[in-house]
Amino acid sequence: MSAAGHALSLQGVTKRYGEFAAVRRASLEVASGQFLTLLGPSGSGKTTILMMIAGFVEPSEGRILLDGRDITALPPERRDFGMVFQGYALFPHMTVAENIAFPLRVRRMGRAEREAKVRAALDLVQLENFADRRPAQLSGGQQQRVALARALVFDPALLLLDEPLSALDKKLRAELQEELKALHRRIGRSFINVTHDQEEALSLSDRVAILNRGDLVQVGTPEALYERPATRFVADFLGKSNFIEGEAATDAEGIVLRRGGTRVLARGAAPGGRALLSLRPEKIALLSGEAAEDNVVEGRIAAWSYLGTGYTLTVETPDLGPLRVHLPAWRSPVAPADGLPVRLGWSRDAAVAVAEDAA
Structure with missing residues (x-):
C-alpha cells in the first residue's frame, strides 16, 4: 500500500467560540510526505486545529488548502482524510x-x-492472523494497529492522528512510536499528529508545531526547537531548562551576561540591556580537579535523585540560584549527597538567548 503524499496549508486560521479564541491566526505548511506533530498542553488549540483540518470544526477566519485547492468549506466525507x-x-x-x-x-x-485491500492493510500493520478476532480479544496495541489499518485502507490523501498512543502504557507506547515512524516511511503519506507528550513529538516528527493558549509559537524540526527555542515557554515545555536572567552586553563572540558577581557567556545577541538564557540540565557538567569551562560556578547539592541511567541534581549557587543538572550515572565524577560542594561548568555554546513569553 503506497501513495504520494499531499501538501496542506493553513492560512491565518482562527476559531472563536463567542469571545474566546481557541486558535488565533495560525499559518502552517505541511509538505508532501511530511510527519508533522501539533504539540502543546491541554487547551492550547492543537486538537481544534486538527478538527478544522478534518472538517469537523469550521474556521471562523482563514483558509485551509490541499495541494493548493481551497477545502475550507468541504465537508469531512469529501476531504478523503484518514483519522485515528x-x-x-x-x-x-x-x-x-x-x-x-x-x-x-x-x-x-x-x-x-x-x-484485497483489507489483506494488504492487515499485512501493513502485521495483523494477518487476527482478521477474524473482535476488538475485545485484542490488546491495546493491536487495537491501535487495527485503527491505523482502517484509516489507511482507502488510500487517504493524508492521515490525521488524535493522540493515538495516549491510552497505552509507557513501554508499549515507545514500541508503537517506532512502528508508526516505520509505517510513515514505508507508505510516504503526509501524517499530522496531535500529542501533549514531548518525547513522542521529538521521536516521531519531521517537524513540530508548538502551541500555547491558541497561538502557534514556534515551528521547526525537533532538533531546532530543542536546541534553539525561541521563547521561555518553548524551552520549558519541550524538555526542561534552567533560566538565567541578568544585565547583558554583546562582545565579539556573543553575550556577556552579569548576575550578581557571576559572569555568564553565551552565543547570540543581547536583546537590549537584559537577556534571558535557557540552559539545558544535560549540558552542565560537574567539574573535577582543575578542569575548566567557559562558564564555571560553585554551589552545593540541595537535592538529588537516581534515575537508573543518571542522576538529577538541584545545585544551589550564590548568584544564579538553583540549577538543575542531569548527569550520566556511570560517569558521574562524584557520589551525590545533600550539601556536597560542587563546581559546575558549561560551554559558551550550551546556553541560548530566548524571549520572554507574551503576557
Whole structure:
C-alpha cells in the first residue's frame, strides 16, 4: 500500500467560540510526505486545529488548502482524510477484517477489491492472523494497529492522528512510536499528529508545531526547537531548562551576561540591556580537579535523585540560584549527597538567548 503524499496549508486560521479564541491566526505548511506533530498542553488549540483540518470544526477566519485547492468549506466525507482517534473507535460487534473494510463498504467498493485491500492493510500493520478476532480479544496495541489499518485502507490523501498512543502504557507506547515512524516511511503519506507528550513529538516528527493558549509559537524540526527555542515557554515545555536572567552586553563572540558577581557567556545577541538564557540540565557538567569551562560556578547539592541511567541534581549557587543538572550515572565524577560542594561548568555554546513569553 503506497501513495504520494499531499501538501496542506493553513492560512491565518482562527476559531472563536463567542469571545474566546481557541486558535488565533495560525499559518502552517505541511509538505508532501511530511510527519508533522501539533504539540502543546491541554487547551492550547492543537486538537481544534486538527478538527478544522478534518472538517469537523469550521474556521471562523482563514483558509485551509490541499495541494493548493481551497477545502475550507468541504465537508469531512469529501476531504478523503484518514483519522485515528484517541480511543480507536472500533466497532465491537465487527471482526478486525470487518472493521478495516468498513470505509470501503461506505464507498461501495466491490467485494474482490475490498478483500484485497483489507489483506494488504492487515499485512501493513502485521495483523494477518487476527482478521477474524473482535476488538475485545485484542490488546491495546493491536487495537491501535487495527485503527491505523482502517484509516489507511482507502488510500487517504493524508492521515490525521488524535493522540493515538495516549491510552497505552509507557513501554508499549515507545514500541508503537517506532512502528508508526516505520509505517510513515514505508507508505510516504503526509501524517499530522496531535500529542501533549514531548518525547513522542521529538521521536516521531519531521517537524513540530508548538502551541500555547491558541497561538502557534514556534515551528521547526525537533532538533531546532530543542536546541534553539525561541521563547521561555518553548524551552520549558519541550524538555526542561534552567533560566538565567541578568544585565547583558554583546562582545565579539556573543553575550556577556552579569548576575550578581557571576559572569555568564553565551552565543547570540543581547536583546537590549537584559537577556534571558535557557540552559539545558544535560549540558552542565560537574567539574573535577582543575578542569575548566567557559562558564564555571560553585554551589552545593540541595537535592538529588537516581534515575537508573543518571542522576538529577538541584545545585544551589550564590548568584544564579538553583540549577538543575542531569548527569550520566556511570560517569558521574562524584557520589551525590545533600550539601556536597560542587563546581559546575558549561560551554559558551550550551546556553541560548530566548524571549520572554507574551503576557
